[in-house]
Each structure stands twice: as structure tokens, then as C-alpha cells.
Amino acid sequence: MRVLVTGAFGFIGAHIVAALTAAGHEVIGAVRSGRIDARFPGVRAIACDMASDVHEADWLPRLDGVDAVVNCAGILRERGRDSFKTVHERTPLALFRACSQLGIRRVIQISALGEIADGEFIASKHRGDAALKTLDLDWLVLRPSLVYSARGSYGGSSLLRALAALPRFLLLPGQGDQLVQPIAAEDVGLAVVAALARPALVCEVIELVGPEVLALRDYLLAWRHWLGFGRPVVLPVPAWMVRVGAAMGERLGDGPLGQTMARMLERGNVGEAHAVTRLQQTLGLQPRPLQRALAETPSAVQDRWHARLYFGLPVLRVLIALLWLGSGVAGWLATEAEVITVVPGSSLSAGSLLMLARLTASADLVLGALCLLRWRPRWVLTLMLLMLLGYTLGIGIGWPSHWLDPLGGLLKNLPLFGVLAVLLATEERR
Known part of the structure; x- marks a missing residue:
């Protein structure tokens, strides 16, 4: 199939492109300015701008000959012209309507697992999902939990690696008992490949989660052990200090440290009770546990450099x-x-x-x-x-x-x- 992937060079998008390419699909990466990324020398890139391409006419010429669309575009925080309303709602809806107009039935939306109360990032993502559901398309919404990869990191996954790699100490919000259900980025890519291979699977919202529910403390310790650093002294950080740090990161920084990530971790980011079973039944996917994913890719000195240099x-x-x-x-x-x-x-x-x-x-x-x-x-x-x-x-x-x-x-x-x-x-x- 010829598949158009928006956000193709992002952290999740890149793994989806890699999985689609490995499965024999022809991928077209819709990326800002149409820049060619050396990681995918065989992938054709076309220019798009999720901050401004809010009309169906913007997308119609880009969809020529396309069989399916995967929307991976997203922002964790607003900056400049990149707003949640535009990037997560208006522009994807224009893309989806263009698909409907051209008869491109298969549309896969990469959303996010979480509650609306977690912040506008999640809320806008879910409003985008709701808009897709109103269209006469063979849509599928995939909502990944915390996504990681032993082969690289970006955004929140880089921040958590850096926290795990602090010299001698491990700083934890409270006791670090916040729950996460992490899934490997490689498994997210396999989920998209499986979805395209199942044309009868339509109009479903599927949670992409790993097989284990872990405390944040155990998640960070697993990464610290993988990086090759010794057992740390655990230092609990009071909730008020975490909130102050998140507020400062939201106002002064441009990275993942902000109120959205703080709320998601504080509330926990886990799927429904039978999410893993449903994932196996619908997509035939058995996501790998964290320890197995880490064991499959030993850490290198570059991983330790990146983690230690993050701060x-x-x-x-x-x-x-x-x-x-x-x-x-x-x-x-x-x-x-x-x-x-x-x-x-x-x-x-x-x-x-x-x-x-x-x-x-x-x-x-x-x-x-x-x-x-x-x-x-x-x-x-x-x-x-x-x-x-x-x-x-x-x-x-x-x-x-x-x-x-x-x-x-x-x-x-x-x-x-x-x-x-x-x-x-x-x-x-x-």
C-alpha cells in the first residue's frame, strides 16, 4: 500500500515509518518544509505545515495515489503558530475530509492515552478523535501510553532517561509510586502495520499499552540499570516542589517538562483492565515487556552521554x-x-x-x-x-x-x- 504519514520524522512517527517500510509498504512522509531526513533515504517526503494547512484543498494534491493515511502529528506544548486547536483538531480534520472526498477509506489516528483533566494536550487530541468519528471513513484511533525505545529517545522519554541517569541520586515525585504502562515504540509501529493488514477492523478506539503496569520508581530504575549506572540514593520530591518545577518548565522552557506531563504522571497513565487482551484480539499484537525490550538492545556509550548531558x-x-x-x-x-x-x-x-x-x-x-x-x-x-x-x-x-x-x-x-x-x-x- 502507499501510505501517507504525517509527523513522519517525529519520535513515534519515525518508528511507524520504519515498521511500514519493513512490511513492504510505500511510505510518503508529510513533514514541515518537505525536508529529507537521512534516516529514511528511500522515503519520499512532501511539504506540509500542520500549523496552517487547515483546508481540504491543502491536502487534496498530496493524496494523489494514496491508499491509506496515518496521522502521527502532534505537539506537547504550544509555541508560535503551533497551537493544540490547529495541530490536533483543525488540520487533521481537513486531512480526513480530503480523504473522504477522494475515497481514501483507511485512516489511522495516533492519539494519546489519558484523561481530559490531564490538560489541553490530551483534551485536544481526544477532540480530534471525536471529529474523525463523525466522518464516513474506515477509521481507527490508536491511543498509546508512555512510549519508549531502547534505540533512541525524544521529549518525555529523554527526560525520564535523564532522571534515571542523575549521578548518585534518583529524584522521584513523592515515593515514585505513580503507575505507567509503557509500550515500546517498535510495537506501536507493528500495531499500525497490523491495523493496515486488517481492513475489517474499523471504527474502533484501541489503547496501545505494554503488558506490565509499573511504578514510576521501577521504570526509572530499570533504565538506570540498562544504562549501566549503580544503584542510586532515592530522594523523594514533595508534591508542591514538583508542581512548582512543572509550572516553571511550562512558562520558561520549551521541552517536555511541564504541567501536562506532571498531571499525566500524577494521575497515572495506564490502560483499561483488559487493554492488553483486547490488543491481542484485535491486532494480534503481543507487546514486549520493558525488560525484554531493554535486553534486546544493549546500551552504548552514546546512550549514557545523551542521558547525562540532557540536563x-x-x-x-x-x-x-x-x-x-x-x-x-x-x-x-x-x-x-x-x-x-x-x-x-x-x-x-x-x-x-x-x-x-x-x-x-x-x-x-x-x-x-x-x-x-x-x-x-x-x-x-x-x-x-x-x-x-x-x-x-x-x-x-x-x-x-x-x-x-x-x-x-x-x-x-x-x-x-x-x-x-x-x-x-x-x-x-x-
Whole structure:
């Protein structure tokens, strides 16, 4: 079959694309800007924008020759033009109506397991499901629980890995007895393949859950053991502190740490009593237990790096931003006499040197603020690197005595090149 997959390069979408490809289906990935992802060199990508393609006409030309559609697109939090209303409701409904208009009967919606009270992420997903149910299509809604993979992570799965990998300690909300029923991303992909192979299975909502209900504490300990780290000292985190952290993450961050994830974990994220049995009966799928999934893919040093750097890299970014801000403030507070002592014997006048110091200080302040706000981080980090190179070469060649400064002077710039290079290299999130 020729299958159009939206959100094809997301964490869940990528595993679905891999499973469909392995099963012999022809996959078309509908992704933002139609970018070609090197992970799927044989997959044709077409451009779409779930934040704006809210009309049937936007989707009709993309569905030419398509036999089935799998909608994996989703956002965990709103940012810019990406709103829950648009990405989870309006745009998918336009896609589904275009399918109906062209006679494409098979539509699979990847939703999410949870309660409406968990937040607008779940609520909007379920409203999208409800809109699909009103259409005359052979629809199927799949609602996965906590999705993980030993072969990679993104978003919430990366956050939980990082929590499991904290040096010496394991921080748990309360006693860590919140319940989850995790399912391997590979099994989610197999579920979609099985659904396409069962055309008679229609108009059903199926929960995708693993065979075990685990306490969050046991889930994190299993990942810690898989990563190869020793048994930790468990530190319970009071509920009020968890809520404060989630609120701060919701307001200040752009990652998975937020109120939606906190509510889902606090309430628990498990399927109905017979969800696993129903999964076996409807799709013929026997999801693998967590320990088996981990045993099938031994951890590598890259997994340990990623888990340990998850919290370290943001801290490093903040420190670099503060360094640039501090340099900018110092440049504006410096007097004319202080500026002259930095570059003695310059051919520029004292007034010109002071003006140059103010201009570079202003650039430092702007770049430091943009780095802190994560505005176009690749551009900002590159400009920081170029600015640092300019400082180092300009002062190092013009006034080489600064290399011999007993407090480090220009020598301190050398490790900063490495720090900025690391931040640039690790900027990609998928």
C-alpha cells in the first residue's frame, strides 16, 4: 500500500515509518518544509505545515495515489503558530475530509492515552478523535501510553532517561509510586502495520499499552540499570516542589517538562483492565515487556552521554549566555582609562576605543539575551563563535602580551571555542 504519514520524522512517527517500510509498504512522509531526513533515504517526503494547512484543498494534491493515511502529528506544548486547536483538531480534520472526498477509506489516528483533566494536550487530541468519528471513513484511533525505545529517545522519554541517569541520586515525585504502562515504540509501529493488514477492523478506539503496569520508581530504575549506572540514593520530591518545577518548565522552557506531563504522571497513565487482551484480539499484537525490550538492545556509550548531558547542556547554555551578558555589562561600565589599558599603544583615539568597546558590549548583550531565550540558537551560537574568534585574533595579534596574562587572559578563550562547538553540535533535537 502507499501510505501517507504525517509527523513522519517525529519520535513515534519515525518508528511507524520504519515498521511500514519493513512490511513492504510505500511510505510518503508529510513533514514541515518537505525536508529529507537521512534516516529514511528511500522515503519520499512532501511539504506540509500542520500549523496552517487547515483546508481540504491543502491536502487534496498530496493524496494523489494514496491508499491509506496515518496521522502521527502532534505537539506537547504550544509555541508560535503551533497551537493544540490547529495541530490536533483543525488540520487533521481537513486531512480526513480530503480523504473522504477522494475515497481514501483507511485512516489511522495516533492519539494519546489519558484523561481530559490531564490538560489541553490530551483534551485536544481526544477532540480530534471525536471529529474523525463523525466522518464516513474506515477509521481507527490508536491511543498509546508512555512510549519508549531502547534505540533512541525524544521529549518525555529523554527526560525520564535523564532522571534515571542523575549521578548518585534518583529524584522521584513523592515515593515514585505513580503507575505507567509503557509500550515500546517498535510495537506501536507493528500495531499500525497490523491495523493496515486488517481492513475489517474499523471504527474502533484501541489503547496501545505494554503488558506490565509499573511504578514510576521501577521504570526509572530499570533504565538506570540498562544504562549501566549503580544503584542510586532515592530522594523523594514533595508534591508542591514538583508542581512548582512543572509550572516553571511550562512558562520558561520549551521541552517536555511541564504541567501536562506532571498531571499525566500524577494521575497515572495506564490502560483499561483488559487493554492488553483486547490488543491481542484485535491486532494480534503481543507487546514486549520493558525488560525484554531493554535486553534486546544493549546500551552504548552514546546512550549514557545523551542521558547525562540532557540536563548538563541547558546549564552550559545558560552559563555561556550569562558570560556574554556579563561581558556586555562590563563593557558598558568600563571607563575610557580602563579601555586604553587593555589595548595600549593603539593607533585609535581614546574616544574611538571607547566607542568600539560600547559597540562590542552591545553585541555581547544582544547575543547573550538571544542565547538565553533560545532564539534561532544555531545562528546565535555561530555568531558567538565568530565574535570570540574576532576578539581572540584581534587582541592576540595586535597585543600578544595578553597571551601571557597571569590570570589567563586570552588563554581562557580557547576552552570557550570547545564549549560553543559542543553546543552547536548538540543543538539538533531529533
